[in-house]
Amino acid sequence: MSKAVIINGGNTRKSRLTAIHQQVGRFLEQEGIGHHSIYVHELPAIDLLTANFASEEILGANALVEEADIVVILTPIYKASYTGILKTYLDLLPQKALVDKRIVPIAIGGSLGHLLAIEYALKPVLSVLGATEIFNTVYFLDRQIERLEADGYRIDEEAEQRLNVELLKLAPAKIIN
Known part of the structure; x- marks a missing residue:
């Protein structure tokens, strides 16, 4: 599995x-793919900023990456780059942490021009970490995700379909009789 x-x-x-x-999590659950989440902003800031490779929290997060076959990376795009907090965590992964893993980069930003931030900034870092199977980037515009009055969000149908196309590549093969 x-x-x-x-x-x-x-x-x-x-x-x-x-x-x-949440949408990615629901998809993984529906496909029977077990998953964990790392919220980088919840890792100790001092450990991220001082590159504390011995931090128990960092080691725990790294163990989740090591055990995974699939790594989904989510980031907003600010000022034409993925977040600095994500970079601080990626810098704490072991050198070849992404070898033999399927990588799905997903980003959200204010304009289509920011899509290139993933291609020219994030993907090279993922490659240095050993990633060779990097799926197509799924990029969302802010306006494609509506904030609801009640606590929650609604993803634009077209954007959700693009996400599902990439995520379906992760699904285990199904035998049809």
Whole structure:
């Protein structure tokens, strides 16, 4: 059975990125893929900023990555780059942490121009960490995720379909009789 880890590079659980995170989690559950989540902003800031490789929390998060076959990386795009907090965590992963893993980068930003931040900033870092099977980036515009009056969000149908196309590549093969 496949295992997945979702690395959330946002700075809060109350954002549009949360809607994407929840959708990915639901998909993994429906496909019978066990998963854990790493909310990078909830790791100790002092350990992230001082590159404390011996931190129990960092080692615990790294163990989740090591055990996973699938790594989903979520990040908002700010000022034409993925988040600094995500970078601080990626810097604490072991050198070849992403070898033999399927990687799904997912980002959200204010304009289509920010899509290139994943191609030219995040994907090279993932490659240095040993990733060779990096799926197509799923990029959301802020306006494709509506904040509801009640606590929650609604993802635009077209955007959700694009997400599902990439996620279906992760699903185990089903035998049809």
